Amino acid sequence: MHVKASNVSVSLSGRQVLHRVDLDLEPGQVTGLLGPNGAGKSTLMRALTGQLACQGEIETGGKAIAVMSEAERATIVAWLPQQRVLSWPISVQSVVELGRLPWHGWRRTMSRADQEKCAEAMRLLDVSGIAERPATELSGGEQARVLMARAVAQDTPVLVADEPASGLDPAHQISMMAVLRKLAGQGRTVFVSLHDLSLAARWCDRLVLMKDGVVAADGPPAKVMTEAVLRQVYGITARIGRDDCGVWLAPLGLTQCEVKDG
């Protein structure tokens, strides 16, 4: 499902955080959102999922989300926040089943179909083995996978995840990105924000770089990941290379000044 943001502006506590952002997300792709701290990445994601009021228009599949009820929106967009909160020591199974809440509404029991979606999600994220364990007793990596499984079980055409790989070790980071690619391969629209530039360059089909509330660059990694862009957006120098699997890059240092060639 297409997600289209036109002219989106958000101001929080009197400060303008997003300035007329235009964005067009396509299904079947993993789109990565990058940018330095304070660029407005989380704000953009919250606006896209309808958590924040904003100026401008946001449409999913041609329908504006502002007119949708919260319940309807939850069947279209799955939102995985950055902060991992688990208030009660509920089992992994129960956490994943929470993802089916938007679908069965007043009905209290899960149908056969609900249970299958949950099982599938847990298989995909490789948490089936720990299904009965209390989610609060898991390691950071396991918790991240469980919460992603919840978002996958929600079975929505659009998945928006705010830094799902943060705090994970390299192996878990890579497997998380592999899962996102698989989901995109199923036809979903996947939008994730990341801090790790190399990870993003290698695993995303498209990158959107933000700085100071505007979109600084937008396109496939090969086109976007250039030294000029990195200097402008992040203020760093980096080694960029290509191989059969994609682009890789390693940040080297800070630039002395932004105008001079590096």
Add this chain to the structure above:
Amino acid sequence: MSRLRLISMLAVLVIAACALSLLIGPAQIGPMDSIAALVAGGNEAAMVIMREIRLPRALLAVLIGFSLGVAGAALQGMLRNPLAEPGIIGVSASASLGAVLLFYTGLAGASLLALPAGALAGAAASVLILLAISATQASTITLVLAGVALASLAGAMTSLVLNLSPNPYASYEIIFWLLGSLKDRSVDHVWLVIPLMLLGWAALWASSRTLDALSLGEEGASGLGANIPRARAMVVCGVALCVGAGTAVSGAIGFIGLIVPHLVRPLTNRLPSQLLLPAGLGGAALLTFADIVARTVIPERELNVGVVTALIGAPFFLWLVIRSRRELF
């Protein structure tokens, strides 16, 4: 333990407690005669005793205990805080204050509805204050301390209003309002309480799915399509109705909403919505047993039932606090 088995066991416990409560009393009536008097008829005095004195008392213990259990479970789900319960965080004391303000000052013209109306208003006001505090502060400790402060304030003001009343009995009645009692309640009280509590239970049940979603935090819950402001309003109304109606009729009874959810939670899958009914049944059983103890432990005298629940609940609370220092909240 499967949910069906848990609920059946608790239901049996409630029925047993109720039966025991009906058979115990200062007028020694044999079990056979008691049951006969309750359902069929016969000895006039026995009928009056069973139907007008013992039955209302047993029913009120079940209804109020159920409401306190459910309200405690719902508050814990809403505030994401295992120490939240109507007594500790001052909801019961505020309900007492509201009732006392409206009734003893003669503001409501001493009508029968003054007590429940005041109690409902007091309970609702306190839940709103606590929600406001918990919205800005995520810390558990802050909420509990705020609740303790609220309870102390409400208790002090209740005492003040009662002392200022021109009626000489008023200042003795503070013990009833602060420690609760089911003594000599009549069928009128049962009829008063039932519609209010039914509404309260319905409101809390309606909010329970959102309480489940809140297990993932507020952002996670709203991402699942939960309408958090509406759920908050439902919890406020539900708790106010449940606790307000009970307090209007029996005074403030504390700790039921703390002990029962804690004991019952490990037997469920720990989701707030699954906890409501078992917590209610557990509360009904616990209060009925506590009332039996209050009537029988000292011969010739009756304790206030709130004393019994406090004697069980306060050490339990202390143990929870000590144990939690080893775990993260």
Add this chain to the structure above:
Amino acid sequence: MVWFGKRVWTGVVAAVGLFACPVAGLSGPTVASLNVCTDQLAMLLAEPGQLKSVSNLARDPTLSALHERARQYPANRGIAEEVLVAKPELVVTGTFSLHNTTSLLKRLGFAVEEFRYSQSVETIAADIRRMGRLLEQDAKAEAMASRFERELAGLEPLACARKPVALFYGARGVALGKGTLAHSAMLSAGFINMAAERGYEGVAAFPLELLVQNPPDLIILPTTTPGAPALADEILTHPVLKKLRTTVAGNLSRPARLSCGGPFTMQAIHELRTYAPSLPPCRKVPGS
């Protein structure tokens, strides 16, 4: 309730009285009463100008049978300071009230007379005579006491098939048992006290169930304070009381007459007796 204005006023009057008005003119000593029960007898026996102040509880209608009369006297809170200012020649108080104050006053050289809290009708006449002697109003006291004894002796047994059973049932299920003035009054009036029969002493919790099992012939319920609601009044509307078909419910016009012993206690006894003809064991069978 203490009125600060009155306190100042008491001080001024006391000062004026001490230096300006000679004590001569009164046939007895000036008196201050610190206890609600001694207040009653003092108010009845003192001559004008003799009684300097009564306790503030004397104005409370639930405790003081003569609460209207008490308004003409300055009110004291029963503390030594006030007595020092008023400087009466005699202080009367109860043995159970304000012990600290009593010993302090004695140490300061005041003449203090303590009255035991009268719990039975038999000691009322002696208390009246003693108060009369202290106030040097012996004639008045003798007349009052004699009349009381005459009326007490003249009480005829009630015209009933058997002695009727009565119970004082009050706030939140409390009954008056053996050892209370109400109990003594009930017996003098010709009733049996149900609470005392069951072994209850003093002010004791009486279970509602026992009331239903063996209903008394007469139940005396609390008198409500108009305009001042309290839960204590709930017992008056309890459905159980309506179900006691053989029991007559009544109340006393002035329950305070049984709080302290005095000539007015006789009026309470008479009031109890007025209920007798309507009670089942006392109803006249038509034709006999």
